[in-house]
Amino acid sequence: MELTSDALVNSLLALGAATLLTTLWIWPRLARQRPLPVLGRIGLLTVVQVSIVAVLALSVNNSFGFYASWNDLLDPGGAKHALTSNENRKGGTPVSEQLIQPTDEGGLETIDNLPKGTPEQVGKVESVRVSGKETGFADQMFVYLPPAYFDPKFALVRFPAVVAIAGYPGTTLNLMKELPLLQTAIELQHSGRMPPTVLVLARPAVVPSRDTECVDVPGGPRTETWFVKDLPGALHSTYRLGRSAGSWGLIGYSTGGSCAMRLSMRFPNVYGNAAGLHGDVSVRQDQYTGGDLFNGDKTLTQQHDLGWRLQNLPAPPLNLLVVSTRKESDYPLTVQFVDQATRVAATNPQFKVESLFLDDGGHNFDSWTRELPASLEWLGSHLG
Helix, strand or coil: CCCCCHHHHHHHHHHHHHHHHHHHHHHHHHCCCCHHHHHHHHHHHHHHHHHHHHHHHHHHHHHHCCCCCHHHHHCCCCCCCCCCCCCCCCCCCCHHHCCEEECCCCCHHHCCCCCCCCHHHHCEEEEEEEECCCCCCEEEEEEEECHHHHCHHHCCCCECEEEEECCCCCCCCHHHHCCCHHHHHHHHHHHCCCCCCEEEEECCCCCCCCCCCCCECCCCCEHHHHHHHHHHHHHHHHCCECCCHHHEEEEEECHHHHHHHHHHHHCCCCCCEEEEECCCCCCCCCCCCCCCCCCCCHHHHHHCCHHHHHHHCCCCCEEEEEEEECCCCCHHHHHHHHHHHHHHHHCCCCEEEEEEEECCCCCCHHHHHHHHHHHHHHHHHHCC
């Protein structure tokens, strides 16, 4: 059973309940103060306690997405998996050198509301492990290929791509299980409100134990390099994707929203479009980041502050959508950034910014789900 499956939680609940009933029934027989009865009582209590703790741990993990699979939990850092054949891989490339490998990680089988049918009818969702040349990272992701990708008429066509980034802590599965991002995108594409687009579902922290905010940490994880060099390079090596930045987009919520805005602002030559849902305009410092990610380097701190970039650097060639609610705790800072960006865009036609603010809602999946259709439709309308 997968680490994130409901079946595992239910099995442990059943085990705990059965052990508790067994304990109540057999306890009088173990009341004697002899070695075997004492060991029996200790054993029964241990099984009950372990079952309860395991259920709580799994429930927390499923809610926050610390680990996506058994491999993620038992082998952090991602040992690379053996390859299997796949019709979308490029012919002639040795299996051992492919940067994207099929995997059964991630818990895709737990998602039961994806459209059913052949790839030519509904597209195809692949669970893959992506490896990076620059950073040496490897991480599990989901890739959605639209029906047109399998149409012989479009065999020579390169498709636009959108990288969706979950919040922290969160797994790729959250982009289907907690937030119906993939399901919504498929529906929009089916109805013609979004062009046929390849979607890549990712998490912001390749190193699960630390929120790196999608930046290159001095002396630490190079998460920014992973997203702007390794990931696009691996995807280009495997799938038929557009070469221009205008055909690539980013979208994310919470930490993923911060990453989407920051990566596109810093690297508009890679991602020419971005939608950030409830993201921060500067790099957060808290217990999840382990304090200051830049170790007091003021230059790096400024370079990653989106307001500072707009004030001190040329406007990037970018289409940017900022999404939030008027009830968010950082709503004033978000409005301040949007106003600043709007002033910059007024004199720099290559930089375009729009905003969407709901009247109510907090920092939660309910708000992000309501904002999702309009955000994806906007993103699709700007893809090259």
